Amino acid sequence: MADSAEIMVQKNGGEEENMAAWLLGVNTLRIQPYQLPPLGPHDVKVGIKALGICGSDVHHFKTMRCANFIVKKPMVIGHECAGIIEAVGSEVKNLAPGDRVALEPGISCSRCDLCKNGRYNLCSQMRFFGSPPTNGSLANKVVHPASLCYKLPENVSLEEGAMCEPLSVGVHACRRAQVGPETSVLILGAGPIGLITLLAARAFGAPRVVMTDVDESRLAIAKSLGADELIQVSTEMKDASDEVVKVQTAMGTGIDVTFDCVGYNKTMTTALNATRSGGKVCLIGLALSEMTVPLTPAAAREVDVIGIFRYRNTWPLCLDFLKTGKIDVKPLITHRFKFTQEGVDAAFETSARGGNAIKVMFNL
Amino acid sequence: MLWAKPFTIAASQNWSWTCGSWTWMWACRGVKRPRSIGSVAGRGGRPRGRESGSWCPGLGSGPRIRSSSRPIRRSRLRRPRIHSRRRPVRRVRLGRSRRDFSVTMERRIRSRPHDVRVRMKAVGICGSDVHYLKTLRCAHFVVEEPMVIGHECAGIVEEIGSEVTHLVPGDRVALEPGISCWRCSYCKQGSYNLCPEMKFFATPPVHGSLANQVVHPADLCFKLPEDITLEEGAMCEPLSVGVHACRRANVGPETNVLIMGAGPIGLVALLAARAFGAPRVVIVDVDEFRLSVAKDLGASETVKVSTNEEDVAGEVELIKKAMGESVDITLDCAGFNKTMTTALNATRPGGKVCLVGMGHNEMTVPLTPAAAREVDVVGVFRYKNTWPLCIEFLRSGKIDVKPLITHRFGFSQKEVEDAFETSARGGSAIKVMFNL
Numbered sequence: 139m140a141d142s143a144e145i146m147v148q149k150n151g152g153e154e155e156n157m158a159a160w161l162l163g164v165n166t167l168r169i170q171p172y173q174l175p176p177l178g179p180h181d182v183k184v185g186i187k188a189l190g191i192c193g194s195d196v197h198h199f200k201t202m203r204c205a206n207f208i209v210k211k212p213m214v215i216g217h218e219c220a221g222i223i224e225a226v227g228s229e230v231k232n233l234a235p236g237d238r239v240a241l242e243p244g245i246s247c248s249r250c251d252l253c254k255n256g257r258y259n260l261c262s263q264m265r266f267f268g269s270p271p272t273n274g275s276l277a278n279k280v281v282h283p284a285s286l287c288y289k290l291p292e293n294v295s296l297e298e299g300a301m302c303e304p305l306s307v308g309v310h311a312c313r314r315a316q317v318g319p320e321t322s323v324l325i326l327g328a329g330p331i332g333l334i335t336l337l338a339a340r341a342f343g344a345p346r347v348v349m350t351d352v353d354e355s356r357l358a359i360a361k362s363l364g365a366d367e368l369i370q371v372s373t374e375m376k377d378a379s380d381e382v383v384k385v386q387t388a389m390g391t392g393i394d395v396t397f398d399c400v401g402y403n404k405t406m407t408t409a410l411n412a413t414r415s416g417g418k419v420c421l422i423g424l425a426l427s428e429m430t431v432p433l434t435p436a437a438a439r440e441v442d443v444i445g446i447f448r449y450r451n452t453w454p455l456c457l458d459f460l461k462t463g464k465i466d467v468k469p470l471i472t473h474r475f476k477f478t479q480e481g482v483d484a485a486f487e488t489s490a491r492g493g494n495a496i497k498v499m500f501n502l
Numbered sequence: 503m504l505w506a507k508p509f510t511i512a513a514s515q516n517w518s519w520t521c522g523s524w525t526w527m528w529a530c531r532g533v534k535r536p537r538s539i540g541s542v543a544g545r546g547g548r549p550r551g552r553e554s555g556s557w558c559p560g561l562g563s564g565p566r567i568r569s570s571s572r573p574i575r576r577s578r579l580r581r582p583r584i585h586s587r588r589r590p591v592r593r594v595r596l597g598r599s600r601r602d603f604s605v606t607m608e609r610r611i612r613s614r615p616h617d618v619r620v621r622m623k624a625v626g627i628c629g630s631d632v633h634y635l636k637t638l639r640c641a642h643f644v645v646e647e648p649m650v651i652g653h654e655c656a657g658i659v660e661e662i663g664s665e666v667t668h669l670v671p672g673d674r675v676a677l678e679p680g681i682s683c684w685r686c687s688y689c690k691q692g693s694y695n696l697c698p699e700m701k702f703f704a705t706p707p708v709h710g711s712l713a714n715q716v717v718h719p720a721d722l723c724f725k726l727p728e729d730i731t732l733e734e735g736a737m738c739e740p741l742s743v744g745v746h747a748c749r750r751a752n753v754g755p756e757t758n759v760l761i762m763g764a765g766p767i768g769l770v771a772l773l774a775a776r777a778f779g780a781p782r783v784v785i786v787d788v789d790e791f792r793l794s795v796a797k798d799l800g801a802s803e804t805v806k807v808s809t810n811e812e813d814v815a816g817e818v819e820l821i822k823k824a825m826g827e828s829v830d831i832t833l834d835c836a837g838f839n840k841t842m843t844t845a846l847n848a849t850r851p852g853g854k855v856c857l858v859g860m861g862h863n864e865m866t867v868p869l870t871p872a873a874a875r876e877v878d879v880v881g882v883f884r885y886k887n888t889w890p891l892c893i894e895f896l897r898s899g900k901i902d903v904k905p906l907i908t909h910r911f912g913f914s915q916k917e918v919e920d921a922f923e924t925s926a927r928g929g930s931a932i933k934v935m936f937n938l
Contacts (some may be wrong), residue, residue, distance in 0.1 A: 205871070205874065206824075206871075237629070252851065252852060257851075257852050258851050258878070259876075260851040260875065260876060264849075309751040314876075376869040401870060406869070411627075413882075413908075415688070415693075415696040416688065416693050416696050421869065421870065421873040424870050424873070424874050425870065426870055427868060427870060427871060428866060428867065428868050428869075428870075429866070429867065429868075429869040429870060430709035430864060430865070431862050431864065431865065431867075431869065432861055432863060432865075433842070433857065433864075433867065433869075433879070434837060434857065434860050434861065434862055434864075434865060435642075435863060436881060437857035437860075437879065437880075437881030437882070437883075438641065438860055438881060438883050439696065439881065439883060440695075440696060440750075440880075440881045440882065440883050441881055442878060442879060442880050442881060443869070443873065443878060444873075444876075444878050445872060445873030445874060445875065445876040445877055445878060446873065446876065447851075447873075447875060447876050448873050
């Protein structure tokens with residue numbers, strides 16, 4: 139199929155046809171036309187320029203579902219994005235065509251109790267890019283509320299703008315777990331989420347960060363990104379108690395906050411046992427439906443379990459971290475692909491493979 | 503087992519309550535002294551921590567209060583004082599095997615400058631006490647030496663240490679059981695309930711308070727207002743668990759509360775939640791009688807549930823209907839897989855589940871879906887800084903604990919045994935209280 143960038147169909151008064159990557163079935167993504175809704179007074183039309191692939195996108199791709207979200211009809215994939223404003227609605231004051239923006243994917247209802255209390259990430263009416271049935275943003279253009287588009291500082295690239303989305307998960311987790319200059323942090327899992335959590339924890343001032351993973355190459359990346367100590371662990375449950383001792387020894391002091399960026403029985407068991415009394419375990423990785431963990435001994439030491447669902451009110455902080463250099467996400471972008479059929483297929487295979495692929499980015 | 507024969511009531515008062523006492527007793531009966539006596543055994547062995555003399559008055563480094571004006575004989579000064587002519591003190595301690603305990607005699611306890619000597623008047627039995635009696639352990643605390651039982655107590659001050667200013671003999675006080683070290687970072691930050699050096703009544707190896715008298719730090723003895731009885735004072739201890747849980751879970755005038763389990767702890771949690779202003783409290787249990795008690799104590803609705811895991815989904819629906827609105831906070835006062843599963847599924851996104859009950863070590867629960875709705879799991883361990891608030895709740899009438907005291911016993915061998923059997927039986931027995 140020809141490169142979508144070369145298809146310029148003269149329609150609707152000379153506008154190019156908008157193309158998007160549609161998820162049609164298991165392992166089936168096709169670049170096809172995507173008709174946008176009309177531009178509302180508070181909306182903007184954004185030409186997407188950079189888009190990253192998330193683990194949930196891969197999950198949708200491989201299984202047509204992710205937790206309770208099931209893909210029942212064709213859906214545009216992708217949600218970690220940034221682009222350039224092409225048109226603004228009549229009521230939009232703070233953005234103009236030409237502005238480079240990062241997009242926060244989820245549109246909440248703004249009317250329910252959760253939204254009005256500021257916890258809009260939990261809104262039951264949330265429409266989120268790439269969570270069925272809402273179309274995603276791996277497309278030439280999307281229409282999106284202006285209030286969810288954040289202008290990029292001059293020194294922050296569009297790719298870094300797209301990285302604000304995964305970074306927001308780490309920032310939200312650090313906020314919920316109250317990471318600060320006095321909290322020593324343990325991170326289980328050095329995948330993309332573990333690594334951005336490392337960057338966020340450092341930016342929040344965590345004095346010491348220990349990371350674990352089964353994969354040595356990922357631990358090496360963590361080291362280069364500033365982790366203090368790395369521990370290679372196994373997938374065997376019987377090694378859990380030894381590993382608890384190892385991480386506690388590596389930390390030196392009590393472990394105040396543990397981020398489980400994997401979400402298996404073993405990692406959660408390690409987290410609950412390794413964290414000091416009165417500390418917090420933040421469950422970020424969403425792997426299993428039911429878990430078997432030593433919850434009672436942890437509860438009896440007042441180790442709390444904090445849940446994380448996406449993020450809220452994080453873009454301004456992420457952009458500030460990127461602008462000031464407190465966080466540098468560029469090393470996480472390991473692979474880049476163009477927005478063509480071959481590019482899309484190869485990109486998803488690369489991302490699914492894991493290993494040395496951390497963040498796979500589309501340049502549109 | 504370490505001990506060959508059961509203990510019996512020993513009539514002599516010829517020892518202090520350090521390891522010397524056991525040596526005497528064993529020598530008397532011709533049984534070899536167990537190896538653990540006198541050595542550091544179990545968790546911490548001989549009590550340490552702040553002013554260890556509080557627990558080993560004969561060994562501490564502070565001044566001793568002499569109640570007699572007789573001059574000390576020179577011959578006495580050279581050897582440890584182990585004889586006392588005064589009336590012996592009776593205590594209840596766990597004996598040899600799991601079901602055996604007896605009343606033994608001990609020397610009167612001496613006070614220390616910041617301590618008071620309290621004559622016990624009311625002591626309640628807790629589930630953990632029953633657990634120790636039945637199994638000689640509770641979670642990872644193991645009874646390795648004979649130990650005095652009991653910790654939910656109140657009494658009358660008889661003697662005060664030289665530095666005590668806020669209490670006088672005759673004051674009626676409720677006792678907070680745990681002595682923390684006051685030096686570690688937990689203590690200094692106010693989370694003294696998590697102190698690793700905590701010395702807690704009847705948590706081995708520390709002796710409890712089901713005794714005629716105990717010596718205790720004055721700052722852990724809280725004066726009772728005139729209209730609060732000693733039994734209500736003893737109830738401050740279990741009530742504190744409910745109060746601490748409500749604080750940790752942020753119960754308030756806007757939080758609808760679900761309580762799993764209408765046992766003693768579920769019921770004090772209900773009382774505490776109401777006192778904290780919870781607008782609606784729904785309580786569930788398998789036992790109809792306990793649910794009726796809960797209804798009398800002010801539960802908005804009660805739901806009878808089963809012990810079958812398959813019934814969870816249906817029960818979550820029933821609970822939501824009973825609440826009418828969303829469940830903001832759930833206090834799991836049972837602590838089983840099923841109750842925790844129900845709690846995690848029934849609580850609204852962004853809500854909290856407080857795990858109070860300690861049922862299983864490992865639990866199999868739908869943790870991830872709950873975490874993905876930001877339902878947090880909050881743990882509780884005992885309590886901190888709760889006695890003043892409990893006493894205020896009792897004084898103002900915001901909480902009435904009297905209906906929870908269902909059985910009363912005196913302090914004799916037979917009654918001690920009956921009391922523990924009654925408490926262990928559960929059912930209509932909610933709080934079993936000793937009156938000394």
